[in-house]
Amino acid sequence: MLIYSDGKKWLRRAEPDKTFQSHKGIVDFREVIGRNFGDSTKSSLGFDFWIFKPTLEDYIRHSKRTTQIMYPKDIGLILVKSGIGPGSVVVEAGTGSAALTTALAHFVKPTGHVFTYEIRSEFIRVAEENLRRARVLEFVTIHNKDAKQGFNEKNVDAVYLDVGDPWELAPQAAAALRGGSMLTSFSPTYNQVEKMAAALDSEGFIDLETVECFERRILVREGKSRPASRMIAHTGFITFARKTLRKKPQQSET
Amino acid sequence: MLIYSDGKKWLRRAEPDKTFQSHKGIVDFREVIGRNFGDSTKSSLGFDFWIFKPTLEDYIRHSKRTTQIMYPKDIGLILVKSGIGPGSVVVEAGTGSAALTTALAHFVKPTGHVFTYEIRSEFIRVAEENLRRARVLEFVTIHNKDAKQGFNEKNVDAVYLDVGDPWELAPQAAAALRGGSMLTSFSPTYNQVEKMAAALDSEGFIDLETVECFERRILVREGKSRPASRMIAHTGFITFARKTLRKKPQQSET
Amino acid sequence: MLIYSDGKKWLRRAEPDKTFQSHKGIVDFREVIGRNFGDSTKSSLGFDFWIFKPTLEDYIRHSKRTTQIMYPKDIGLILVKSGIGPGSVVVEAGTGSAALTTALAHFVKPTGHVFTYEIRSEFIRVAEENLRRARVLEFVTIHNKDAKQGFNEKNVDAVYLDVGDPWELAPQAAAALRGGSMLTSFSPTYNQVEKMAAALDSEGFIDLETVECFERRILVREGKSRPASRMIAHTGFITFARKTLRKKPQQSET
């Protein structure tokens, strides 16, 4: 349940014996349960608190974070460009706080599945909690395994890499992907992107495309509309590449 | 089927008695049928032509256009922020060339549905063709009707407006939306955004957010990586707003 | 004198009987005086402090502020596009903290002059102090007068407006400008820009151009170079227009 009041939002589970406290007063959850989404209740201090069904973005923005999370602008572009949809089976390396994992699970469910790899076991507990809150945990399998040892899955519809050295996973990604399917890699630095492009090329991937995406808020006020003064200038570069059945060029020439 | 050769792509149906001709030679579809995605064939001039399964983006980029189509960067942001997923039932006004329609249908299928409204009947035939090519026509119903007369559907999970005067559809959108659900409106000018914000406010929508999104390609070449020289500077502003069950403020004060 | 240590900078006057104190120790100005620019001295805590001659940007960034100041990216564009150079005589309305005033004076000196108008007398004292620190006060005349009553100067080489309602000064700007010279107006909102364009058109200005300018820092580190994470998303829109000798169209048609 998403609670909204005057520009602020909180993600909370509505439990009858609990209350929600903010600087604008206390909301008694017994007042909330049974109301429809889009309805409001008054806090103890008389402020309106609105009740909404969380969107995918709400789940991601309000997730617990152990790492820098991926932004909606980047997740959205990845969803449109990586060749998946409901029913897809995909693999991800670098679960982190599970922001991308949540989005992937949300859009491949109910018949698809996300297999995600994370070596840092302390992150897995938080990732699971975030996935459970977003109601997609059942569509995700988290492997506590180093993807450099290879992905367990084969013939998957897409592979997503959000790790520091994605080029070391290019062969494993190629082995897991169905022919013609898309690999997506997310990296903050130019140097990573350049190394990744070389690795993808030598693994027989083609149609490489690297993009960066910016989002700017517009402050709309009657008679004085203007862009927001500050924005996120950089999150990361996203590289897309299609797996071919071609043998590696270097090997075929030997 | 997506055909790729040296940076160019074509979307074609593989029919056994046909050929595909380009300036790089002729490809005989009999050579192609039976091959796996990710495999390649030689054209009559000896060039490699690769065969891929089209992604959602491929379908949209290669659709027939009667109008300016929505870009992947904007569609992606809308998917993440508008509160939908597989199974959602949504309404769209302004089918146009069906780019957003295709994306919505792709991600709400197989149990969800898109009801889309288009007054210009000459656009509907092209929209249907694009939806059929993208294999989502069965998940879409096109109404040749002016949405100002109201949407037929009620309690929908999201409403999308891509029309020149979205503020005239704010009451109809409010009537169609389930409480707490998201309205999304796409407009190229500031003036439209400002009028829309006023209309949404008076219809009891809250949590308004307007954004613009930029995408820049990066040309990755070993030792000489740089951003592309040109980019799309503007497509449109996207406004999101949540429907409340609040009566219109103007009315409640009377 | 600009003092630099480990990424931080301070603008100070080197006075022999004073010291400069920071969290990295005390710098005795007697140690500094007599050194060349580009040289360094040790603070009491053993850190290097470097001495530089301030650039125009240093003066602007370290000025005292009573208002939002203009950014180097915007000032630079204005310098190149507004048709001025050493020797130009220009008029400005809205002195504010004198950031643009400083830049204009810096580049029209020693034979040019800036006449600037400011109605808020409490700002003028700070503006004077900033101009004196930047060593350009002698090239500036500050009028404590409302520019709506008209500019005292005629046949000037450029007019700059940085006020909330620039459209109310379009006739006064036209009266002050030499034929063919450039008017520059800086405004944060779209609505101001639209009103200004209409006013300029009716005053016989032509060749209107409105732009916005973004600056993004790049963090260059060997092997891990990337854009900075945050940036200024908006300062203002800049409108340029050339004054013609044409009578106002509205009047000529009566």
Place this chain on the structure above:
Amino acid sequence: MLIYSDGKKWLRRAEPDKTFQSHKGIVDFREVIGRNFGDSTKSSLGFDFWIFKPTLEDYIRHSKRTTQIMYPKDIGLILVKSGIGPGSVVVEAGTGSAALTTALAHFVKPTGHVFTYEIRSEFIRVAEENLRRARVLEFVTIHNKDAKQGFNEKNVDAVYLDVGDPWELAPQAAAALRGGSMLTSFSPTYNQVEKMAAALDSEGFIDLETVECFERRILVREGKSRPASRMIAHTGFITFARKTLRKKPQQSET
């Protein structure tokens, strides 16, 4: 003389026995000579042609080009940040089409000077022509010499590098610069920027800053204002660094 008609501009010298021809008719220069800037004349087809005094930007945009020229947005930022003004003596390597040279000469004149180095002698003739048209040739000395052999000038107020391998000129720039003065380097790729940063660091430069600058046009029309659809996405990265009197760290450690 700048000629303007309906959004198009031409830079021409007004010679009494010549005419100017465009698709909107012929303009007789005898009609033009003697008119004030800001005045207009009718072409043979009855269209208005306006006469303006060219700005620095006009000279640059209408210069003859042998190379990619620098954009006003980048030139402006460089002017504000590189520590120069009227009277400065500066050195440039990579004259190219002399766009930056023109701007530097324009703003250091009449008492300052630009010494610029260009190895491709075929470019020098065009550069001279562009500088003459912009009326700044007398403030510029072009050396047809490889700057790797060292700059002739010492104690200059600023050095500008617009060459493919600026890191090879870092020692020469350090030798030419007055202590504490600014080096500016312009490069299109990330890799160049990274190499340059390493070279500057080892030559004792500090306070390195790298930026990129974007300019977006706004189409202002009453009731339908919006950003332009396309823009230049990338020209180059600009690196600024201050010269210290420090010995190179590598050498001092030996």
